[in-house]
Amino acid sequence: MNIAIILAAGKGTRMDNKGDKILLSLMERPVITYTLEAFEKNPDIDRIVVVANKANEKEVKALIKKEKFTKVEKIVQGGRERQDSVHNGLKAINGKKEDIVVIHNAANPLVSQQTISETITTAKKYGAAVAALPAEDTIKEVENNTVVKTLQREKLWRMQTPQAIRFGIAKEAFEKAYKERYYSTDDVALVERLGKEVRIVPSNKENIKLTTKEDMALAQLFKTSTKVGIGQDSHRFTDKKKPLILGGLVIPNEKGLEADSDGDVLLHALFNALSQAIGEKSLGHYATPMFRNGVTDSKEYLKIALEKIKDHRINNIGFMIEAKRPKIDDYADKMKESISQIMGVHPRQIGITATSGEGLSEFGKGKGIQAFAVVTLVPK
Numbered sequence: 001m002n003i004a005i006i007l008a009a010g011k012g013t014r015m016d017n018k019g020d021k022i023l024l025s026l027m028e029r030p031v032i033t034y035t036l037e038a039f040e041k042n043p044d045i046d047r048i049v050v051v052a053n054k055a056n057e058k059e060v061k062a063l064i065k066k067e068k069f070t071k072v073e074k075i076v077q078g079g080r081e082r083q084d085s086v087h088n089g090l091k092a093i094n095g096k097k098e099d100i101v102v103i104h105n106a107a108n109p110l111v112s113q114q115t116i117s118e119t120i121t122t123a124k125k126y127g128a129a130v131a132a133l134p135a136e137d138t139i140k141e142v143e144n145n146t147v148v149k150t151l152q153r154e155k156l157w158r159m160q161t162p163q164a165i166r167f168g169i170a171k172e173a174f175e176k177a178y179k180e181r182y183y184s185t186d187d188v189a190l191v192e193r194l195g196k197e198v199r200i201v202p203s204n205k206e207n208i209k210l211t212t213k214e215d216m217a218l219a220q221l222f223k224t225s226t227k228v229g230i231g232q233d234s235h236r237f238t239d240k241k242k243p244l245i246l247g248g249l250v251i252p253n254e255k256g257l258e259a260d261s262d263g264d265v266l267l268h269a270l271f272n273a274l275s276q277a278i279g280e281k282s283l284g285h286y287a288t289p290m291f292r293n294g295v296t297d298s299k300e301y302l303k304i305a306l307e308k309i310k311d312h313r314i315n316n317i318g319f320m321i322e323a324k325r326p327k328i329d330d331y332a333d334k335m336k337e338s339i340s341q342i343m344g345v346h347p348r349q350i351g352i353t354a355t356s357g358e359g360l361s362e363f364g365k366g367k368g369i370q371a372f373a374v375v376t377l378v379p380k
Contacts (some may be wrong), residue, residue, distance in 0.1 A: 001046045001099045002120050004039045004071075004162075005089035008032055008060055008106035009053040009078025020056045021210055022106045027223050031210060032060065033067055034109035040069045042116050045102065048072045049092050051085045083183050083190075087174050090167075097168030100124060103187050104162040105209055110222055112204040112311045116162055119201045123164035128191045130164075131203035132157040160203050163187045169196060204311075205279075226315065227377040229277025233268035235259050236368035244326070246369075247319075247335035247352075248299055248342055254326050257369060260291045264298035266319055266335070267342075269373035271298075274305040277377050278312070299342055306343070312377035314345050319373050321354040324366035328354035 008022050022032040039045045048071045052060045057075060064072050076092045078085035086103055093101065100123050104111065115131050122129035135156035141149040165173070165188065173190035177183070184190060188198045206222045208215055235257035242256030247266040257263030271283045287301045295301075317339070321328050332354075336347040343350075357364035 001095070002044055002102060003047045003049065003093050003095060003099060004045050004102040004104060005086060006035060006039065006048060006050045006104055006106050007078070007082065007085055007089070008056065009051050009085045010082070010107065023056060023059060024216065026109065026216065026219055030063060031109050032106045033063060035104065035106045035111070036064065036067065036069050036072065038109070038111050038113065038116065039104070040071050042113055044117050044120050045071060049089050050075045051078045051089045052076075053078050081183060082185060083177070086187055087178070090170060090174060093167065095167035097166065099167040100164050101167050101170050102162045102164045107210045108161055108207055109210070110204070110206040110208065110219060111162065112207065114308060115201065115204050115207060119162045119164045122199045122201050123166060126197050126199045127169050128165045128188050128196060128198045129201050130188045130198060131160045131162055131207065132200050133160065133203050133205065134158075157200055159186055160207055160209070165191055169194070223379050225379070227277040227312065229273040229275070229375050229377070231269040231272025231274070231276060231373040232371070233265045233272065233283070234363065234368060234370035235263045235265055236362075245298070246331070248338040249331065249335050251326050251331060261287060261296045261301070262298050265369050265371040266321070266339070266373070267298040267302050269319070269371040270317065270375070271302055271305045273373040273375045274309055277375055278309055280308055302342060309377060311380060313380050314343060314349065315376040315378050316349045316351070317343065317345070317373065317375050318351040319353070319371060321352070321369065321371050322357050322361065322363040323354065323369040324356050324359065324364055328352065
């Protein structure tokens with residue numbers, strides 16, 4: 001079982017605002033609702049414990065009821081320090097040693113589903129995991145305004161939440177810390193003190209902690225920004241007996257395309273466009289091992305990309321095809337219908353155009369097909 005502890009007991013003094021920062025409005029909804037929603041809809045999360053403070057407990061409880069967050073089973077009060085609040089959350093959990101506790105700041109409302117799930121998976125395997133981003137700036141150790149040492153940037157990561165720990169390890173780590181009167185602002189630091197392994201999970205860049213007014217403005221930008229991705233794929237025709245498949249549609253009376261998979265250049269280009277839009281890897285990274293396991297249907301490859309973009313909504317998809325044959329306009333509407341069913345969008349959100357390029361390329365000469373795809377994504 002995986003139990004999330006959402007920390008909502010901080011005062012947010014650096015926000016320079018009279019209200020509690022987790023209750024501030026972000027796109028007309030309180031910040032904490034985005035955080036709880038991310039964990040509520042994540043299939044890997046079974047239960048949620050919210051740690052609140054005396055001042056916000058009543059309002060947090062009302063929001064949970066209003067938003068119908070069914071996974072929230074308890075609201076407990078926080079302590080003097082962050083570590084105390086986490087400990088109160090742990091004590092409220094009747095967990096087993098192998099259960100995973102996922103600790104996350106309510107002030108990090110833009111955590112992705114992928115970050116949550118990968119942190120849990122890694123903690124199950126290694127015992128503890130933390131979402132983090134690599135340091136982008138050179139970091140120096142300074143004393144009395146004088147540089148003491150330049151640290152190796154390649155080895156430095158910025159810790160975030162979620163931080164996932166096996167319940168048995170977390171309990172041991174916190175008990176040891178209190179016994180030795182040790183405090184840390186980082187949960188997995190207590191695990192490190194046990195001499196146990198802590199693994200890094202690359203976080204999504206939008207997963208910022210809202211600490212200042214500038215952070216709120218940045219979060220607003222993330223919530224409204226559109227992402228664009230461009231993908232390309234091409235294959236030559238084969239002499240083997242193989243159907244031609246474009247956009248999941250079988251094109252009759254045409255040669256198929258030379259490829260380990262079904263050779264669907266439209267879906268391959270679309271995968272690359274989706275993946276590029278969110279900064280992920282290209283099709284081959286995922287498709288090659290799947291092919292080795294006998295998976296040749298490009299629709300199965302595309303499911304990976306759809307899983308990775310589930311924090312976003314597809315705004316539109318555009319294809320540009322270069323080929324001498326088949327005549328794309330004869331099949332464009334049927335291809336749109338096929339792709340719309342695969343992607344869960346309306347056919348009107350899909351555009352397909354084609355050219356022979358006056359025979360200036362190998363594709364225009366009829367030796368294969370090249371496809372380009374463009375997608376726009378907006379945050380959900």
